[in-house]
Amino acid sequence: MDGVRKVANTGRTVVCTIHQPSTEVFSVFDSLLLLKRGGETVFAGELGNNASELIAYLESIEGVTKLKDNYNPATWMLEVTGAGVGNSNGDETDFVAVFKSSKHFQFLQSNLDQDGVSRPSTDLPELTYTDKRAATEFTQMKFLMQRFFTMYWRTASYNLTRFSLFLILGILFGITYIHAEYSSYAGVNSGMGMLFCTTGFIGFISFSSVVPIASEDRLAFYRERASQTYNALWYFVAATVVEIPYVFIGTMIFMALYFPMVGFTGAATFFAYWVHLSMHVLWQVYFGQLMAYLLPTVEVATIFGVLLQVISFLFSGFNPPGNSIPTGYKWLYDITPHRYSLALLASLVFGDCPSDGDGSEIGCKVMTGLPPSLSENMRVKDYLEDVFLMKHSHIWRNFAFVFGFIVIYRLLGLLTLRFVNHQKK
Structure with a gap:
């Protein structure tokens, strides 16, 4: 993961799929897209330092158990949303509906609802590629x-x-x-x-x-x-x-x-x-x-x-x-x-x-x-x-x-x- 982090530091976008990572690995990532079964979004946004943004968001939801000290936030996240082994809130709380009413969802929508992002823009030139491949023939x-x-x-x-x-x-x-x-x-x-x-x-x-x-x-x-x-x-x-x-x-x-x-x-x-x-x-x-x-x-x-x-x-x-x-x-x-x-x-x-x-x-x-x-x-x-x-x-x-x-x-x-x-x- 250190190699992936170095690639991301060069300005490239790196997308990884992970399953119950350790605390050290989880802290390497900048953002998180958490999906439930069926592909619906439970959380999408910045993780923050040591997953502080994610922790604050989930703890603000009624009925969610607080994160214990020195506990892996990735494991806790899966447990409280119903994806882990010892879950208690997955069937009681509609995390998809909660996310749609959150500021994180509104921030995503505002970014997407722009010309040139989710709809064509008359002010931006058409994106075209002159070459079929990025590298030259040589x-x-x-x-x-x-x-x-x-x-x-x-x-x-x-x-x-x-x-x-x-x-x-x-x-x-x-x-x-x-x-x-x-x-x-x-x-x-x-x-x-x-x-x-x-x-x-x-x-x-x-x-x-x-x-x-x-x-x-x-x-x-x-x-x-x-x-x-x-x-x-x-x-x-x-x-x-x-x-x-x-x-x-x-x-x-x-x-x-x-x-x-x-x-x-x-x-x-x-x-x-x-x-x-x-x-x-x-x-x-x-x-x-x-x-x-x-x-x-x-x-x-x-x-x-x-x-x-x-x-x-x-x-x-x-x-x-x-x-x-x-x-x-x-x-x-x-x-x-x-x-x-x-x-x-x-x-x-x-x-x-x-x-x-x-x-x-x-x-x-x-x-x-x-x-x-x-x-x-x-x-x-x-x-x-x-x-x-x-x-x-x-x-x-x-x-x-x-x-x-x-x-x-x-x-x-x-x-x-x-x-x-x-x-x-």
Whole structure:
């Protein structure tokens, strides 16, 4: 209550509902509105020092027991008006009628019976607001940015959990593939399975982690949007930006162990792989936020999102590979975002055969152990292009598709924030 008192001292009006407060708390208030059952006014006016005005008013009413020394005036007030446990006058005295004949009521009526208060005034200008919200657009953006970055910094369970899982995945996959070779038919397929699993696990962790966070904060957003505290656009922008540094840090933790341990080489390839993996994680996070905004509960959002993820895994181009997907299902293959993320990473490490030696040289290797259905002397790069339909020359096109999915998910998220409301009251 000391904090409330400090706010009131700045000139702001603070309205509190209280039930049988202590003497110390009761003395903090300046005025009192006391209502009986049904909403009729028993008292409205200044409390005075140590509730002296209220005490004097109630004691002036015939039949009201005087306030005892060192007795809580709030408790006494409720008892004598019939709202307390030990009341004696509540049924005998009509406190509403008494108040209407008091000077306090006349004072209220005189204040209300003025032009510009209870009726329009020709002398006062019309009260209009030029802006829908009190804060400027820049102020809304600044404080929402600060709020989200503070919230993420304080939500250690969210960020430390995904960082730890990324670290564990990097160690597990690194140890599993530490002596892997990528020149045989089995080795290349095993390497493709590794890429499929790493992107799948990291993406699913990112998706499932963000759904509860976004759903929980959505409740505060509904309240604040209803009071026009800020524009939904700036909430959306802040929720978008705050994820970027955490995603890039998390994927770097994974890459620092995973990339060298599995036998990938090339500084340029490392950097490109890190950026593309981060883009994959970003669209998974934004997809999770979209599900949280669109669907009513965390459980429904998670189940529906997992269903879409499983369908996407089937048409990502790994199993079955791109050239084996039936023609009737090619459209699912074309609209699956996982396909473009996997193609980006696979073409970086298996689909490149650089002449300057600055990238991954795995694509230049001639494969061994090929089945009779494939031509002899086939390079890893050629196998990737013919079987999985993943070409190094399509990197920028695939990157554009991944970026496009990020934009689509964010636009859908913005529209959902603006037009969908699951608040039931």
